[in-house]
Amino acid sequence: xxxxxxxxxxxxxxxxxxxxxxxxxxxxxxxxxxxxxxxxxxxxxxxxxxxxxxxxxxxxxxxxxxxxxxxxxxxxxxxxxxxxxxxxxxxxxxxxxxxxxxxxxxxxxxxxxxxxxxxxxxxxxxxxxxxxxxxxxxxxxxxxxxxxxxxxxxxxxxxxxxxxxxxxxxxxxxxxxxxxxxxxxxxxxxxxxxxxxxxxxxxxxxxxxxxxxxxxxxxxxxxxxxxxxxxxxxxxxxxxxxxxxxxxxxxxxxxxxxxxxxxxxxxxxxxxxxxxxxxxxxxxxxxxxx
Amino acid sequence: xxxxxxxxxxxxxxxxxxxxxxxxxxxxxxxxxxxxxxxxxxxxxxxxxxxxxxxxxxxxxxxxxxxxxxxxxxxxxxxxxxxxxxxxxxxxxxxxxxxxxxxxxxxxxxxxxxxxxxxxxxxxxxxxxxxxxxxxxxxxxxxxxxxxxxxxxxxxxxxxxxxxxxxxxxxxxxxxxxxxxxxxxxxxxxxxxxxxxxxxxxxxxxxxxxxxxxxxxxxxxxxxxxxxxxxxxxxxxxxxxxxxxxxxxxxxxxxxxxxxxxxxxxxxxxxxxxxxxxxxxxxxxxxxxxxxxxxxxxxxxxxxxxxxxxxxxxxxxxxxxxxxxxxxxxxxxxxxxx
Numbered sequence: 001x002x003x004x005x006x007x008x009x010x011x012x013x014x015x016x017x018x019x020x021x022x023x024x025x026x027x028x029x030x031x032x033x034x035x036x037x038x039x040x041x042x043x044x045x046x047x048x049x050x051x052x053x054x055x056x057x058x059x060x061x062x063x064x065x066x067x068x069x070x071x072x073x074x075x076x077x078x079x080x081x082x083x084x085x086x087x088x089x090x091x092x093x094x095x096x097x098x099x100x101x102x103x104x105x106x107x108x109x110x111x112x113x114x115x116x117x118x119x120x121x122x123x124x125x126x127x128x129x130x131x132x133x134x135x136x137x138x139x140x141x142x143x144x145x146x147x148x149x150x151x152x153x154x155x156x157x158x159x160x161x162x163x164x165x166x167x168x169x170x171x172x173x174x175x176x177x178x179x180x181x182x183x184x185x186x187x188x189x190x191x192x193x194x195x196x197x198x199x200x201x202x203x204x205x206x207x208x209x210x211x212x213x214x215x216x217x218x219x220x221x222x223x224x225x226x227x228x229x230x231x232x233x234x235x236x237x238x239x240x241x242x243x244x245x246x247x248x249x250x251x252x253x254x255x256x257x258x259x260x261x262x263x264x265x266x267x268x269x270x271x272x273x274x275x276x277x278x279x280x281x282x283x284x285x286x287x288x289x290x
Numbered sequence: 291x292x293x294x295x296x297x298x299x300x301x302x303x304x305x306x307x308x309x310x311x312x313x314x315x316x317x318x319x320x321x322x323x324x325x326x327x328x329x330x331x332x333x334x335x336x337x338x339x340x341x342x343x344x345x346x347x348x349x350x351x352x353x354x355x356x357x358x359x360x361x362x363x364x365x366x367x368x369x370x371x372x373x374x375x376x377x378x379x380x381x382x383x384x385x386x387x388x389x390x391x392x393x394x395x396x397x398x399x400x401x402x403x404x405x406x407x408x409x410x411x412x413x414x415x416x417x418x419x420x421x422x423x424x425x426x427x428x429x430x431x432x433x434x435x436x437x438x439x440x441x442x443x444x445x446x447x448x449x450x451x452x453x454x455x456x457x458x459x460x461x462x463x464x465x466x467x468x469x470x471x472x473x474x475x476x477x478x479x480x481x482x483x484x485x486x487x488x489x490x491x492x493x494x495x496x497x498x499x500x501x502x503x504x505x506x507x508x509x510x511x512x513x514x515x516x517x518x519x520x521x522x523x524x525x526x527x528x529x530x531x532x533x534x535x536x537x538x539x540x541x542x543x544x545x546x547x548x549x550x551x552x553x554x555x556x557x558x559x560x561x562x563x564x565x566x567x568x569x570x571x572x573x574x575x576x577x578x579x580x581x582x583x584x585x586x587x588x589x590x591x592x593x594x595x596x597x598x599x600x601x602x603x604x605x606x607x608x609x610x611x612x613x614x615x616x617x618x619x620x621x622x623x624x625x626x627x628x
Contacts, residue, residue: 031398037398037402039401039405085604085608092611093343094397095339095345095401096607096611098345098401099538099603099607100604100607103601106532106597106599106600107596109597110595110600113594114597222409222531225405226406226409226410229405230406232402237398237399263417266410266413267410270406270410273403274391277391277394277395277399281394281395281399
């Protein structure tokens with residue numbers, strides 16, 4: 001096990017961790033503010049990836065174009081779902097909110113199969129970023145490093161949005177006490193729509209970034225949703241720094257786990273989740289659950 | 291007449307169902323057998339959801355455990371009865387372990403965790419090629435001995451298996467009825483309504499929920515153990531969340547607040563599934579004949595089952611979340627007033 005191999009594995013883990021962070025950030029934002037666990041979140045990620053395929057491979061547009069527009073389309077889909085359906089059931093038991101998002105996940109999953117078929121698709125890495133950098137005698141794609149750069153920028157921007165802007169303050173207020181926020185004149189339903197769109201937008205961004213790296217297939221959603229749940233449990237639902245730490249941890253565990261115990265590796269994330277639930281159920285940064 | 295209506299209705303249905311093998315074709319006998327087994331599965335789910343208020347997305351894990359253990363043991367030529375008993379015990383253990391972690395959490399985490407655990411079982415089934423056959427599953431299951439001397443049970447005979455499933459279904463339904471209509475069942479419902487108040491009275495909710503979870507797992511495992519010999523195969527899909535979503539949908543369809551809801555939902559759902567799959571060719575042909583849509587749609591063999599499930603679920607949640615049974619009761623009340 002040479003040092004450069006270890007570095008490559010570490011970088012791969014970092015890339016996956018960063019992608020997972022974006023997905024989990026969206027999930028945790030939606031949950032923290034609206035109290036809804038978006039079971040369809042993996043499907044939005046997958047939709048972002050498929051839209052990237054449509055724009056880049058079918059539409060022959062540059063990846064930058066997809067990076068800007070695909071997440072917006074995903075966010076619009078999220079917004080429509082929120083306004084038409086989710087809004088009606090805020091008063092109801094949380095189980096039905098979960099079931100509704102679950103149902104949307106099912107619909108989106110079959111929708112991508114309907115439009116793009118069930119066969120796996122690939123997107124070639126964009127010409128611009130096909131170069132590789134030399135790291136200790138090994139080459140590593142620049143595109144991957146780009147993800148490691150972009151994801152934290154998105155994360156920091158999100159953090160600044162939440163903590164330093166008035167809009168962010170409104171979001172945090174509604175998260176803490178939606179009734180009081182409404183009493184103060186905040187249009188909470190509209191805010192929820194915006195937050196849901198922001199969350200799904202993040203999922204879409206992750207989908208676009210991941211599209212050239214992974215094979216795009218209808219099972220993408222389920223691959224990612226479990227991991228994002230585990231990240232949220234470890235980091236704490238509703239906490240942005242928690243999702244970052246959790247995602248980075250999970251990325252490295254998956255990367256190095258294959259090295260240590262290839263057959264048992266699939267269970268590692270679950271074991272970590274189980275340990276977290278036993279020792280500190282609210283996660284690293286989460287609030288105490290009722 | 292009015293007081294006894296549910297009982298007389300159930301008795302009539304029971305008599306008809308016992309006579310099914312005389313009137314139905316083998317195809318519908320098979321469908322009915324599947325309905326019985328899946329109804330047990332759905333009842334086990336509703337023990338957690340309708341009665342305890344715990345939404346579990348991973349009941350398939352225990353169904354699959356029962357199915358795979360039974361299939362594995364049968365391939366090792368164990369008697370049927372022994373295989374079933376061991377399958378139930380192992381499903382019990384798995385449910386006990388998974389349940390221990392799951393019930394410590396509030397509803398949202400619970401749903402998340404049960405989904406994750408279910409998918410973990412799915413992934414493990416894929417990985418464990420030597421034991422589970424990976425993506426192929428365990429195929430060519432045969433029952434070599436039944437395990438009860440002198441019993442003339444031909445497992446390949448659809449009528450015999452039908453009566454076996456019916457028997458197990460009736461016993462399971464009766465057991466779950468007794469469980470839900472006992473003090474334990476009352477406690478479960480109380481924990482659903484106001485768990486904090488229940489804690490104040492001194493009840494250990496965690497243990498209560500753990501026990502309910504384990505019982506649900508046992509019945510799911512029982513259904514699974516009978517399922518794989520019937521299907522002659524144990525495949526990984528039964529651990530996937532889309533399979534675990536079936537009892538969820540069935541229960542909401544039939545009515546999660548009624549005991550018989552899951553049974554009604556399971557019957558309706560499987561009948562609907564059969565109808566849709568048999569006729570989906572015509573649907574695609576009709577679609578292709580519409581002017582705007584391309585003609586090649588007619589040849590599409592795509593099965594949009596998940597989308598249909600999702601749409602049905604949405605319609606139910608937004609409009610009819612009490613389920614079919616509740617709508618029936620409302621309708622019958624309207625008619626009886628006149």
